[in-house]
Amino acid sequence: MKYLVMVQGSQADYDAMNGKASERYPAWTEDDVQAMFAFMEKINEGLVRSGEMLDGHGLAEPARTRFVTAGEDGRPVVADAPYDRTETLIAGYWVLDCDSLDRVTEIAARIAQCPVPEGSPDYPVVIRPILESGRDI
Template identity: 60%
Template sequence: MKYLVMVLGSQADYQAMQGSASTDSPAWSEQDLQAMYAYMSALNNDLAESGELVDGQGLAEPARTRLVGLDADGKAVITDGPYGETKELLAGYWVLDCASLERVTEIAERVARSPQPAGAPEYPVVIRPIMDGSGDLG
């Protein structure tokens, strides 16, 4: 079964990782960043070795996001991020092919343990089963 495992973040979190603290997130040091990158790299290597990793990527900061919708006349309405009404957005993801929900939950627990500086916000790791082309769970 394939699963999408998602991590969340806010614009303030991305700025904190660049060294700018806010009321919502402390500034990350270079050591904090390197610890997180090493942890995620080891996780990705383990998932690749087990054959469970299909894809995984970190995403650019919300400020580089664009929304495209339609107005009442069907004309495109394009809005650049970040969005004041949105607290957190998708920050990164993995597509995993796991034997069970229990196994992907174990992996999500490991993702949740990624190192970060004290006081940084903690977000849940989201697991969603991926449907196959027929509309069934794959």
């Protein structure tokens, strides 16, 4: 079965990764950032070797997000940042093809061990099964 596995983050997290601390978000050092990237690279390499990884990417900071909704007149309403800088959004994802929910949960548990500076917020790794057809709802 295919699964979408997501990690979360906020603009404040991205700012912290760029060395800008705030109340709940300690500044990351270059070593912290490199440790995180090395950890994720190792996860990705293992998933490619096992044949379970179909796709995966980190996403740009929330400040570069665009939200599009339908206006009352049916025309799109576009907003660049209707969120608080600490609101969490998807920070990265993997599309995995795993034999079972237990297996993808094992992978998510490994991802959850990603090194971050002490005092950083703790976000869950989110697993969502990908529906193969509308009949799976």
